[in-house]
Amino acid sequence: MKILVVEDEQGLREAIRASLKKEGFLVETAEDFHVASEKVFVYAYDCILLDIMLPHGSGLDLLEELQQAGKSENVIVISAKNSVEDKVRGLALGADDYLTKPFHLAELNARVKAVLRRNTLGGKEEVAWANVRMDLDNRLVFIGDRPTDLNRKEFDTLQYFLLNPNRLVTRTALAEYVWGDHIDQSDNFDFIYSQIKNIRRKLKQGAAAVRIQTVYGVGYKLIHR
Amino acid sequence: MKLLNQSLLYLFVPLFVLISAWAVVFYFSMLDEVYDSIDDGLDNSKLLIITKAREDASILNRREFEEGNYAIREMPRPAALRVTDLYQDTLMYMLNEEDLEPVRMLTTAFELDDRYYELKVINSMVEEDDQIENLLWSVLLLYLLLLVSIALINNLALKKLWQPFYRYMGQLKAFRLDHGGPLTGMNTDTEEFLELKRSADALIGHSREVYRNQKRFNENASHELQTPLAVIHNKLELLLEGGRLSEEDAAAVGQVMKTTSQLIRLSQSLLLLSKIENKQFFDNQPVSVNRVVRRVCNELEELLAHRNIDLDYAGGVEIVVEMDPHLAYILVANLIRNAIFHNHAGGRIQLIFASEALTVQNTSAGGELAVDKVFNRFYRESSSRKSSGLGLAMVRAIADLYGFRVAYRYTGEQVFCVRFGGREK
Structure with a gap:
């Protein structure tokens, strides 16, 4: 899978590139409008991460060109402007998703994988790792072949881990994913903790080949048992 | 006079x-x-x-x-x-x-x-x-x-003379910085009024310019702040993930990361708040408050269960309000989250739908809050850093934007009420 990261800020570009490489993707980068515009029309990418504010031009203009070329459906717009108009415009121009800076790397992984899943012909809405498999359409979980019962939030949480196996998933990333936007209070970590406890128990009961490891008190990691 | x-x-x-x-x-x-x-x-x-x-x-x-x-x-x-x-x-x-x-x-x-x-x-x-x-x-x-006759003539003459002034004043009263075009001309030969109009027009022009700059500044500040925050945050994530840190270093990095997360949340909340106050949301449409409440409660169902908090509904009035749906969601969600997070385990939340008013009433661990400060930015009942202190400020900002009235009182339980009918037309 080949991914293009269009981002002018070097630090962020490098971080995204490093993170996506860990997922085994082939990553190319572009730091301004001209380079990006050249690359997108010369090479084919499975997913393009596109910053809106770029030197020499707007990411939205590039998106418009991509749409005219019929190549906009695998674009994730990244913007520091959490503005409704930009979001609406980006999605209207055919972008698959819109991600607001700053984001968690785990969130980026989840979004990229969703795009790749959707744009794969005959792709099933399914994520799997080791002997754990989740059917996203029907919200079912299987450990081996046996179905396991998870409540709604547990399902969302486990899905997030399966999209980020072997990666650090911070508690804040989980909280935001599970709670959605505009979380004001952050003292809901005890809830996250109890969710994790339940999932751990259910994974163990189902004899899953994976387990959730606590990482330095900031988050968790899904690893092979 | x-x-x-x-x-x-x-x-x-x-x-x-x-x-x-x-x-x-x-x-x-x-x-x-x-x-x-x-x-x-x-x-x-x-x-x-x-x-x-x-x-x-x-x-x-x-x-x-x-x-x-x-x-x-x-x-x-x-x-x-x-x-x-x-x-x-x-x-x-x-x-x-x-x-x-x-x-x-x-x-x-x-x-x-x-x-x-x-x-x-x-x-x-x-x-x-x-x-x-x-x-x-x-x-x-x-x-x-x-x-x-002097009184009459004075009245008539002054009324006629001052009429352009009063008409202009009416326009000034209705004037809003964020929408509407320039004021229409003043139909008068009176030098003083023309002078007033020139001054007012200059002032308005200047204010509009400042307002535009302010808006641009908000966006730019957002962009400028979010990107470095993103770099810090993502680099820290990679650092922790690398697994080459000693236990001690990792704990320190974890602490920095938590603080960074707070900073991110704070900057995003402040940005949202300033956007609300700058009236940058205006996709007004009829919104059913009841439906928004149901959606929020549905999202929070597991948390309520986890905390063992009972949720009651009372007064089945359907409240429909003309407002931005996104802001309606934030308003309701912040009120209900507030009621959950400042509740105690095994507590109770009551949602009362009256005609044009939503009341959220909850048991709480603490006592009465400062009535005049509870909706202020960064007001916290304790020195707790766990909450940003912006949730209720956001509620009030949204209420102010639409002319709703928010009120707090303590009756042994915390009672927050939003009156949607407060809008003056």
């Missing part, structure tokens, strides 16, 4: 004094003239009578006035020599009026053939008296008329 009435007041007080003084002076000078003319007549009569007496001595015996207008009485010389012409007002019985009527009487003395006589000449003042009374009334009438 309106300018109109003020100018009237300024006009009236001096006018009142001036015209009153003038009326008094006028009245007395007219009175003086009338007396002067009567006295002249009496004087003339005196001379005629004396001349007549020289020719016809019989009139010297007229002791009483009877049908004539004079009376003569002989008097001793020394007394006569002391007499000077005396004009005086007195009363005399008049047949035609059947009453005592005022008369003007001249008392004088004259000498004829070495004998001395006292002469009294009278002139009825009935006419003159009426005239003076008429005069008084005329003056009063004139006085009143003058005042009334």
Whole structure:
């Protein structure tokens, strides 16, 4: 899978590139409008991460060109402007998703994988790792072949881990994913903790080949048992 | 006090004094003239009578006035020599009026053939008296008329003159920085008003420019802040993930990361708050508050269960409000989250849907909050850093944007109420 990261800020570009490489993707980068515009029309990418504010031009203009070329459906717009108009415009121009800076790397992984899943012909809405498999359409979980019962939030949480196996998933990333936007209070970590406890128990009961490891008190990691 | 009435007041007080003084002076000078003319007549009569007496001595015996207008009485010389012409007002019985009527009487003395006589000449003042009374009334009438007409003319003229001003004021009152075009012109030749309009237009232009800059600044500040925050945050994630840190270092990095997360949340909340306050959300449409509440509660179902908090609904009124759906969600979600996070395990939340008002009532671990501060930014009941202190501030900002009223009271439970009907049209 080949991914293009269009981002002018070097630090962020490098971080995204490093993170996506860990997922085994082939990553190319572009730091301004001209380079990006050249690359997108010369090479084919499975997913393009596109910053809106770029030197020499707007990411939205590039998106418009991509749409005219019929190549906009695998674009994730990244913007520091959490503005409704930009979001609406980006999605209207055919972008698959819109991600607001700053984001968690785990969130980026989840979004990229969703795009790749959707744009794969005959792709099933399914994520799997080791002997754990989740059917996203029907919200079912299987450990081996046996179905396991998870409540709604547990399902969302486990899905997030399966999209980020072997990666650090911070508690804040989980909280935001599970709670959605505009979380004001952050003292809901005890809830996250109890969710994790339940999932751990259910994974163990189902004899899953994976387990959730606590990482330095900031988050968790899904690893092979 | 309106300018109109003020100018009237300024006009009236001096006018009142001036015209009153003038009326008094006028009245007395007219009175003086009338007396002067009567006295002249009496004087003339005196001379005629004396001349007549020289020719016809019989009139010297007229002791009483009877049908004539004079009376003569002989008097001793020394007394006569002391007499000077005396004009005086007195009363005399008049047949035609059947009453005592005022008369003007001249008392004088004259000498004829070495004998001395006292002469009294009278002139009825009935006419003159009426005239003076008429005069008084005329003056009063004139006085009143003058005042009334000045008031009327002043009113009309000022109203007409100030009309462009009031119309312009109306426009200024309705003026909003964030929408609407420039103000329409002022249809006037008055130099001061034109000057006012020029100044107001300049001020508005300047304010619009500042407002545009402010908006741009918000966006730019957001961009400038979010990207470095993203770099810090993502680099820290990679650092922790690398697994090459000692336990101690990792804990420190974890702490930095938590703080960074707080910073991110804070900057995003502040940005959202300033966006609300800058009225950058306006996709107004009818929103069912009940539906938004159901959605939020549905999302929070597991957390409520986890905390063992009971949720009750009361009052089944359907509240529909014209507002931005996203803001409606934030308003409701912040209220309900607040009720959950400041609750105790096993507590209770009651949601009451009344006509045009949503009340969120919850049990809480703490006591009464500061009524005047609870909706302020960064107000916290304790020094806890766990909450950003912006949730309720956001509720109020949204309420202010739409003219809703938010209220807090403590009844043993925390009660927050939003009245959606508060909008003034």
